[in-house]
Amino acid sequence: MTMRAAVCVRAGGPEVLEIREVPVPEVREGWSLVRVKGAGLNRSELRTRQGHSPNVRFPRVLGIECVGTVAASTAPELPEGTTVAAVMGEMGREFDGGYAEYALLPNSLLMPVTTTLAWDVLAALPETYLTAQGSLDALGVGPGGQGRLLIRGGTSSVGMAAASIAAGYGVEIAATTRRRDKVGALIGAGVDHVIVDTGEPLTAGLRAIWPEGPDHVLDLVGARTAVDSLRLVRRGGTVCVAGSLSGWAIPDFEPIAMIPSGTRLTAFHSDDIKGSAGAAVLQRIVHQVEAGVYRPNVDRVFGLDDIVAAHRYMENDQASGKVVVVP
Incomplete structure (x- = not known):
């Protein structure tokens, strides 16, 4: 056969x-x-x-x-x-x-x-939503609408899923995209503020929205932007690297010099939710999609x-x- x-x-x-x-x-x-x-x-x-x-x-x-x-x-x-x-x-x-x-x-x-x-x-759903859910859990983003979330790489599949989940929580969301023609897709996914990433620093555009910076950054671009995300998040906030759109390694990474005091850097890998560890979470996600809560x-x-x-x-x-x- x-x-x-x-x-x-x-x-x-x-x-x-x-x-x-x-x-x-x-x-x-x-x-x-x-x-x-x-x-x-x-x-x-x-x-x-x-x-x-x-x-x-x-x-x-x-x-x-x-x-x-x-x-x-x-x-x-x-x-x-x-x-x-x-x-x-x-x-x-x-x-x-x-x-x-x-x-x-x-x-x-x-x-x-x-x-x-x-x-x-x-x-x-499986890889995308399980990664998005695990990343938001690692950031401490949950129901109740507490905090401000920046998603870098917002129109990636995981970025769109994370926006859908966080919007259901009632969290205020900003997201980046390199293409203006994708702004509507992000708004449709529940994003409140869209920042078009032109390659210039995001600081000015982000501070115009949140002067103190976001409480959480979900960085799906990865190695190239992780250090910059640590500068963007508010002091004491958390950055979670869960994507590798720009590669897997941060060159010349110096933790003491590059992580602001009190700010947290974490990561999420979807291998953590494979098999039985992810079954109940995936079933819940499926129910939420069936109910129209998640896209x-x-x-x-x-x-x-x-x-x-x-x-x-x-x-x-x-x-x-x-x-x-x-x-």
Whole structure:
């Protein structure tokens, strides 16, 4: 039995993703076969495709998340037909991931979900919303509308999800984008103040909104802006780095010189909410989307055959929200 999969044959541009007929993986102890119904695209996959993930050996089926149904199970708690989501745990890196019609995944990664959402909508949620929720928790942003939140990289899928959650909390939100044509998408997601990032310091625009600075900064741009975010947040506030749009490492980082006294720098990694640790949180998020409290923020849906175009779309920063691939 064979399946269609988007195989990354070597490091390079989007064209190194090839649709191939490959054998459907056979189940083994501790692993179950998932019929993939949708997979959210993530920029970490872009960097893996470019050759920046040192533990990845090509050819590899990329995809750090997927949703679907259990096709063959080795776990009594995961009977065939169960709707599941899976995130991280070296999917698409050490073993093949979600860019395929089937994925063989560790049982420990599978999160059962009960939902009425369409597959493309459900596929937009796991990595994006679990990361957004975990990041806001790390910042101490919660219900009650306390504090002012700045989201850097606001039109990323995680930024849009964080805005949706924080708006539901009643928090006052500012967000950055490099493109004026994305301002409306941010306002629609619940952002109160949009700052167009022209590459110049954000200080003047932000101080015009909040003279003392935000209480919290969710930095999804990452390494390039983290130190600047520490200067922008109010003294005693918190910066959470949860994205890597500009890379993974802060060059020449000197904590004592660069972190203002009393200001907190933290981070959130979505590997912390994989498997059973994220199942209850994901189910709550799904209910909130079904109820219309959270927006799924699906920007565009591509077929598996269009995976090259999907990666180009993501790499060119054309999306305002989540890009999804369906087999």
